[in-house]
C-alpha cells in the first residue's frame with residue numbers, strides 16, 4: 001500500500017481535521033484507493049489478542065495513516081476490578097502502534113464478570129464520581145498516557161443522582177485529570193430523552209480538556225431517540241456541532257458509523273460537511 005500524497009507529512013502523535021471510524025467492510029477500499037482521509041479511528045477491542053490477518057490490517061493502516069484507538073472494554077464505571085488482561089493487551093498495542101489518542105466511555109458495561117453489551121450510564125453522585133475517577137487514574141498510570149473519556153447516550157436515569165450529567169462529566173475529568181471526547185450526537189440524544197438543554201450542556205464543558213469530537217446518526221423511535229450510528233448525521237446535531245466549535249475551537253472530529261454501513265464515499269461526504277464547518281470557524285477566527 002503506497003503512502004497517500006496527502007498524508008506524507010503527518011505527525012505521528014497528532015490528528016487534526018475530520019477522521020473516519022474504520023470498519024472491516026471498508027478495509028479493502030481504503031487499502032486500494034488510499035483516500036485522503038487525514039486519520040482513522042479503530043475500535044481497538046476488535047484487534048486485541050488477535051494475530052495474523054487482523055493484526056496485519058492494523059499494522060498496514062498504522063503505517064499509512066495516523067490512528068486513534070477507541071474502546072468499550074475498560075468498563076470504567078463498574079464495581080468489578082479493572083481487567084488487567086485487557087489493559088495489558090491495550091498497552092502492548094499502544095506501544096506498537098503509537099495512536100494519537102486513546103479513548104473509552106464514562107459508563108459501565110458489566111458486573112461480576114457478566115458483560116452486558118451496552119454502555120450503561122452511571123448515577124451522578126459524588127461517590128460515583130470519585131469511584132470512576134480513581135479507576136481512570138489507575139488506567140492512566142498503568143498506560144502512562146492521559147486517556148479521553150466519552151459521554152454516552154442514555155435511556156434511563158437514577159433517582160439517587162444529585163447532579164446533572166454535564167456536571168458529573170466535568171467533575172470526573174477534573175478529579176481524574178483526564179481528557180474529554182465529546183460526542184455531540186450523544187448529547188443531543190440524551191438531551192431529547194431526558195429533557196435537558198443540549199446547549200446549556202455545552203456551556204458547562206471545559207474547552208481545555210476536549211481533544212476530540214464524535215458525530216453520528218440516531219434513529220427516532222417515536223417517544224425517544226436511539227443512538228444507532230446507522231444513518232446520516234441529523235440537522236440538529238450539525239447545528240449543535242457548530243455551537244460546539246464556536247465554543248471550543250477547531251477540534252479533531254470523527255464520523256462514526258456502525259450499522260447499515262454505506263459505501264465509504266457516504267462517510268467521506270459527511271466528513272466534508274464537518275470540514276466545511278471547521279473551515280468556516282477557522283476563517284471567522286482569522
Ligand SMILES: [Fe+2]
Pocket residue numbers: 150183214216256
Ligand atoms: Fe461516540
